[in-house]
Amino acid sequence: MALAGQLAIVTGASRGIGRGIALQLGQAGATVYITGRKPDQSFNNKLGLCGLEETAEEITKRGGKGIARFVDHQNMDEVKNFFENIEKDHNGQLDILVNNAYQGVTAISENMGKPFYETDPYVWDTINNVGLRNHYFCTVYAARLMAARNKGLIVNVSSGGGIRYIFNVAYGVGKQALDRLSVDAAVELEKKNVCVVSIWPGAAKTELSSQKFPDENGTPKDGLANSMMFVNGETVEYPGKAIVALASDPKRMNKTGRILITEDLGREYGFVDIDGKTPPNLRSVNFILHHVGFPNIAKCIPNWVRLPGWAIWAGNGHL
Incomplete structure (x- = not known):
């Protein structure tokens, strides 16, 4: 407590x-x-x-x-x-x-x-x-x-x-x-x-996303290519x-x-x-590549490979 x-x-x-x-x-x-x-x-x-x-x-x-x-x-x-x-x-x-x-x-x-x-x-x-x-x-x-x-x-x-x-x-x-x-x-x-x-937060399995995105077996709904991230979210x-x-x-x-x-x-x-x-981590190279449409390349990148925070937030003043 x-x-x-x-x-x-x-x-x-x-x-x-x-x-x-x-x-x-x-x-x-x-x-x-x-x-x-x-x-x-x-x-x-x-x-x-x-x-x-x-x-x-x-x-x-x-x-x-x-x-x-x-x-x-x-x-x-x-x-x-x-x-x-x-x-x-x-x-x-x-x-x-x-x-x-x-x-x-x-x-x-x-x-x-x-x-x-x-x-x-x-x-x-x-x-x-x-x-x-x-x-x-x-x-x-x-x-x-x-x-x-x-x-x-x-x-x-x-x-x-x-x-x-x-x-x-x-x-x-x-x-x-x-x-x-x-x-x-x-x-x-x-x-x-x-x-x-x-x-x-990352892709979260909320009540709404559960309705719109894949079931637990990974079957996409509404033809959404990136919906698999919610299965593993x-x-x-x-x-x-x-x-x-x-x-x-x-x-x-x-x-x-x-x-x-x-x-x-x-x-x-x-x-x-x-x-x-x-x-998954939002800074994970694997996650990013899959999200932007390169799932086959993403499979070759270990989950622990991540972009540093400064690379993501550069130009926005966020450290």
């Missing part, structure tokens, strides 16, 4: 990576506030609970304390009120913030392959209101609490979309900006002993294990302002995924 007595917030934790992170924080003993939008009237399950409430119950079963709060992260008044209640209810304590809420998945899927100039420009707001603007607001409110206590950890769940074109223009700009938020906020919070990082709890390890590290300030890949943290801290496997 490495995080017993600590208070964490994970935004967007009804499902997917946010849920996995929240479960691992709870398993480590933390009190975890999880946020998500209030469900519509169509949801129904045997317990009469929505996904957010189910996640909170599972956190508690694992040894932590799960607390569900409905917050619309498009509405900054609701976000502000949520943090004010945290401050009031816990005497200003906040140890960990994980910015994970995201709204743009449907918009990205619906506009896949369409150039930005043929897309409704309001797709920018759909992708980056919750996925970037909200993260800035949450980071401001969390940093105020953490700076007052001279300790804390803020994690922005990002992706490689900040260094190369993925999906569309709005997505890439948003992810680059989110990584920049981590880098620059770390500069101003370093003297307050608050660690700020971006974390890049990480579970939604692997990023959570990475964040627990980072939060438990007394020397974590050495990593502030950096972009961290989940599998790099797995090797450094010595943990594997909940299925006992070690997922």
Whole structure:
């Protein structure tokens, strides 16, 4: 129970990576506030609970304390009120913030392959209101609490979309900006002993990817050539294990302002995924070649051959 007595917030934790992170924080003993939008009237399950409430119950079963709060992260008044209640209810304590809420998945899927100039420009707001603007607001409110206590950890769940074109223009700009938020906020919070990082999960086996990508036998769905990476990808709890390890590290300030890949943290801290496997590393030459369409060459490259971080992030100011 490495995080017993600590208070964490994970935004967007009804499902997917946010849920996995929240479960691992709870398993480590933390009190975890999880946020998500209030469900519509169509949801129904045997317990009469929505996904957010189910996640909170599972956190508690694992040894932590799960607390569900409905917050619309498009509405900054609701976000502000949520943090004010945290401050009031816990005497200003906040140890960990994980910015994970995201709204743009449907918009990205619906506009896949369409150039930005043929897309409704309001797709920018759909992708980056919750996925970037909200993260800035949450980071401001969390940093105020953490700076007052001279300790804390803020994690922005990002992706490689900040260094190369993925999906569309709005997505890439948003992810680059989110990584920049981590880098620059770390500069101003370093003297307050608050660690700020971006974390890049690999291809994750979320509920959505399980529907769209291959089955466990590797049969591709929708004719997607790169879909095999999800078969061998990480579970939604692997990023959570990475964040627990980072939060438990007394020397974590050495990593502030950096972009961290989940599998790099797995090797450094010595943990594997909940299925006992070690997922591919985004810096692996084997993984990169397979992803860009050279599977036969990829087979000839050992998994341990990786590009150095500076080669990936050169020109973006990320070290």
